[in-house]
Amino acid sequence: MIEDVMLYEMLNVRNTSDLKAFGDEIAEKCSRLLFLKRMCFKVKFENKDVYFLVGFKNEKEAIEVIEKRKYKGNIFMYEFENGLFYVETTERLDCEWRRILTIFSKRIEEVTEKIVAEANKLKFEKLKTLVNSIPDAVVVVDREGRIVEFNDNFVKTMSLNFNIVGVKLHECLKDKNIEKIIELWNKEIFKKIKIFINNRYFEGNVAKVRDENKYIVIFRDITDEELSKKRLQVLVDCLRSYIFMKDKNLKYILVNDAFSKFVGLPKEEIIGKRDEDILPTELAEVCRKSDIEVLKMKKERSFEVQIDRNGKVMYFEGYKVPVISGESVSGIIGVIRDVTEKKIVENLKRFRILLDYSDDAIFIVDEKGNIIDMNDKAREWSNGKKNVTDVIIGSWSEKFEGIVGDKIVLVSVKSAKFGNKTYKVVIAKDITELKKAEEKIKEMNEQLRFLNRLLRHDISNNLTAILGFLEIYRDTGESIYLDKIDSIIDTCVELINNVREAESILDAELIPVKLDEVIERCIENVISENVSVSLLINCKDLTVIADKLIYSVFENILKNAIQHNLEKKKIISVEVNCDKEFVEVRIADNGIGIPDEIKKYVFDKGFKFGETGRTGMGLYIVKLLMDKYGGSIEVKDNIPKGTVFILKFKRWKD
Amino acid sequence: MKVCVETGKDILKVVESLKFSPDFALVYTTEKRDFEIVKELKDLLKCPFIGCYTEGIISEGKLKKGAGIMAIKGVKAVTKTALSPEKAKNISTLKKGTVIAFTGWMNKRISNSLRVLYNNLGYTFRYVGGCSGKFREFSFHFTDDGYGEREVCVAGINVRTKTAFDHGWERFSGPYIMTKFSENKIYELDGKNAVEVYCKVTSCCEDLEECRKVYPFGFLCACGKYILRAPIDFKDGIEVLSEVPNSSATVIMSCEEEDVINAAENAARNVTDLDKLRFALIFDCVSRKQYLGKNFKQEIKIFEEVFDVPYLGMLSVGEFVSTEKICVPNFHNKTVVVSGGFA
Structure with a gap:
């Protein structure tokens, strides 16, 4: 009776659809109905091993024990397609018990297979529903490329009939490349299929079906994407800048003609590659770093690069923009411009500014x-x-x-x-100013030489003469020699004054000077018992360009007229005439006159003529002043006797 | 190994009266059920211990109130209190021995919990124990690691034990196929209303409370005996203590008082045949006391007659036991479980 009830309990399984409940039920039954020491019920379910254990700490321990098991009277094991049932009891299992356990195992197998089959069926149904609900075309092929399964959309999209199971995919889709691609899949290289069929572009993504030598291919209609891509390609190809697009793995997915030309590779050889595959190592590293920064920061980034290409330095500037999908970055778009010419122009501009300054x-x-x-x-x-x-x-x-x-x-x-x-x-x-300065230096040098001569020669001579007359005077005691010494000292003093005057000529500022006042004052200073001076002014407003040294002009000429005159009565006439530009002053005397061959030297520095010549500086100073005033001086014979000096002064104009 | 059993009114005084410092202690109390007891026992015992609240302590041939303690010296012990028996893995450091476990009677998956415990500790241990507390009111059990109601308290000791169980009930009617049942409730037997079938068979439905003491359900067990499940409620089906085994055939059991008392003796004598028996543990179902009433004294007296070693027992609300042949611990009702420890 008990055995019957036990057999009933063993064969009567309540949970025949839920694997977890079924496993727990088996564990409970074994624990209660058998002299159980350990039990393992393993089921291969949805590509996983599911364990139900009694007396084992974990799956690992169970596997180890089962693998090392030896034939023992207290062990019973039953293996079936989708699982294993292991029982270890505290007592030896006799034939009857083994019979009962075998029946129990068969029941376990039966229910397990049912649960697995139902799960697989459900999974398949779900998968089928899922696959058919996918708007894309889905096909399953074997290693030879023969169609095993497909969804409705595959047939519809590719305009095929439903009788295609067993037909090779490349024959169905009329694209020989597919055959080669499937060969790659068999080498674990899962390249995408790209086909153009019924005026539409499709991209087939492949995945290997786990534990089966089959591939599932999902064809996505990428016509809009392809056309957009083509339009975009045409657009970017028109641009002279180098344009590229990379995916998040920094592989090129789009480049324009300019970029391809710059890299020196056709576009096909650039697409799918990284910088390190196509650019010099150093440049590739720079690009990679900035790419990673853009991906990381999710912000656009501008940059400048300078590269040496065949010995020519080239400058590039550009920016990279992250392509953001949702919250993640799916790639990078980059635009680069060759700014070498611009850089040169900028440099020239800078140089130009330097030049302009x-x-x-x-x-x-x-x-x-x-x-x-x-x-x-x-x-x-x-x-x-x-x-x-x-x-x-x-x-x-x-x-x-x-x-x-x-x-x-x-x-x-x-x-x-x-x-x-x-x-x-x-x-x-x-160098105009330089030249003038040179002239002045030259002149000053000459002046220096003159002063030197004056000191070495004239003053030295005069001092020698003074010493001579002083010796005679000591011997004779005649005062005439003292007069002579006195006269020589006057000459020396005059000489020194003249030199000082000549030096200050250049420093004096040009100012408006009323010439009539100057002439009258100078005449007053020279009029004496033996000297008569007449003045005739034939015009008004005698304001001329001169300076404070103008008195020297008239004093020198008047003194000259008196000194070079041996007549008892020395007559000097001064006549002033004007025109718009100049005021002319003629000073005539009745002296000894100047021979024609001498006239051209009279204004030279240090020139002395006759016994009456004194310092040789007077007329030289006059000439210097007149030049400074922008006027002129000339000397002529006076008729009937004597000399006439003609001075021309520039009128002062406001 | 030294073993002593002390009982008394106050648990702390009982502990203080111990003649040696134990390495392990099993503690029962019929009074206290608060966390203070655990703290105080920890301070006093200074060794691993396990214990629980019970409605009665079996010692010296009597059912006592107050406290009882079995102290053992010369053993290694490891304890754990956790919600999941998986956490009791630490006991496996003992390699082999005896596992004493207590849990709450309200746990509806006691058998499953026992299997989890078995999976973690293995067949090298013998398992005994029961549900603590007062039926329909509370549970309270503890170790030096903590206490609880829904938790599992487990103690492992490196002492070999022999276990035995018996109940004295015999098949009365059936087998019946449980055609509709849930976790711990039987709705249909052989396609008929389970309560109606039960009432018809037992003819005592006017006093179901009395009826359930006599007529439990029996489920087949490898040893040839039945595992009992006592009905605890008859509302919308027959509710039993903890779960009913899946897809089982069941029988309705009945008994005679004499058989019940004899079963206790059978269980006790089963472990006395050991040469070096040092102590005995008894887990006697509280429902047996309810059934036997005054005659329960006879059952207890038997233990005094059978054991000439220290022994300590408790009234449990369901019992656990694994045996030499049935290594996996099962959950029983209305059963006497005896565990004899030997050197």
Whole structure:
């Protein structure tokens, strides 16, 4: 009776659809109905091994025990397609028990197979429903590419009939490349299929069916994407900038013609590759780093790169933008421009500013002297002239002094190459002031020499004469020698005064001077018993350009007229005439006159004539002053006797 | 190994009266059921211990109130209190021995919990124990690791034991096929209303409370005996203590008082045949006391007659036991479980 009930309990399984409940039920039954020590019920379910254990700590322990099992009377094991049933009891299992356990195992197998089959069926049904609900075309092929399964959309989309099981996929889709691609799949290289069928583009993504030598291919209609891509390609190809798009693995997925040309590879060889595959190592590393930064920061980033290409330095600038899908970055778009020319122009601009700030005139001219470019100073000087030889007058050589208007310029000419052409760079430096300074230095040197001569010769001579007369006076005691000494000392003092005067001429400022007042005052100073001076002024407003030294002009000429006159009665006449520009003053005397051969030397420095000559500085000073005033002086014979000095002063104009 | 059993009114005084410092202690109380007891026992015993609240302590041939303790010296013990028996893995460090376990009677998956415990500790241990507390009111059990109601308290000791169980009930009617049942409720027997079938067979439905003491359900067990499940409620089906075995045939059991008392003796004598028996543990179902009433004294007296070693028992609300032949512990009702520890 008990055995019957036990058999009933063993064979009567309540849970025949839920594997977990079934496993628990088996564990409970074994624990209660058998002299159980350990039990393992393993089921292969949905590609996993599911274990139900009694007396085992875990699956690992169960597997180890089962693998090492030896034939023992207390062990019973039953293996079936989808599982295993292992029982270890505390008592030896006799034939009857083994019979009962075998029946129990068969029942376990039966229910397990049912549960597995139902699960697989359900899974298959679900899968089928799922596959058919996919809007894409789905097909399952074996290793040879023969169609095993497909969904309705596959047949519809590809315009096929339903009788295609066993037909090779490449024959169905009429694309021989598919055969090669399937060969790659068999090598675990899962390349996508791309086909154009019924005027539509399709992309087939493949996945290997686990534990089966089959591949499931899902064809997605990518026509819109392809057309967009083509339009985009055409668009980007029109642009001169280098444009590329990379996926999140930094592989190129789109490049334009300019980029392809720059890299020196056809587009097909760039797509799918990374920078390190196509660019020099150093540049690739720079690009990779900035790409990673864009991906990480999810922000656009501008950059500048300088590269040496075949010995030529090239500059690039660009920016990279992350392609954001949802919250993640799916790739990068980059735009790069060659800014080498721009950089050069910028450099030139900077250089140009430097040139424009130069005080020298700089011309870039062609071989014929035509001006190509010039700086601001040169533009000022050229005054619209097109050829540099019209601007700078001179004997053209590598270095020469030339004239530009009233300026003296020092010109240097050098050849320079810009690109393939040879130009000349003309640099002209204004040396007018320099020249004037040189003249002045020259003049001062001469003055120095004159002073030297004066000191060494004239004053030394006079001192010698003073010593001579002093010795005679000591011997004779005649006062006449003292008079002579006195006279020589006067001459020396006068000489020194004259030199000081000559030195101060250049320093005095030009001012308006009323000439009539000056003449009258000077005349008053020379009139004496033996000297008569007449003054005739024939015009009004005698304001002229002069300075405070103008008295010296008249004092010297009047003194000269008196000194070089041996007549008892010395007569001097002064006559003033005017025109618009000048005031002319004629001073005539009745002295000994000046021979014609001497006249041209009378204004020279230190020139003395006859016994009456004193310092040789008087007329020289007069000439200097008149030159400074912008006027003139000349000497003529007076009729009937004597000399006439004609002074011309420039009128002062406000 | 030294073993002593002390009983008394106050648990702390009982502990204080121990003649040696034990390495392990089994503690029963019929009074206290608060966390303080655990703390105080920890302070006093200073060794691993396990215990529970019970409605009666079996000692010296009497059913006592108050406290009882069995102290053992010369053993290694490991304890654990956890919600899941999986956590009691630490006991496996003992390699082999005896596992004493207590859980709450309200747990509806006691058999499953026992299997989990068995999976983690294995067949090298013998398992005994029961549900603590007062039926329909509370459970309370503890170890030095903690206490609880729904938790499982487990103690492992490296002492070999022999276990035996018996109940004295015999098949009265059946077998019946449980055609409709849930976790711990039988709705249909042989396609008929289970309550109606039960009432018809037992003819005592006017006093179901009395009826359930006599007529439990029996489920087949490998040893040839039945595992009993006592009905605890008859509302919308027959509710039993803890789960009913899946897809089982069941029988309605009945008994005679004499058989019940003899069963206790059988179980006790089963472990006394050991040469070096040092102690005995008894887990006697509280429902047996309810059934036997005054005659329960006879059952208890038997233990005093049978054992000449220290023994300590409790009234349990369901019992656990594994035996030499049935290694996996099963959950029983209305049963006497005896465990004899030997050197």
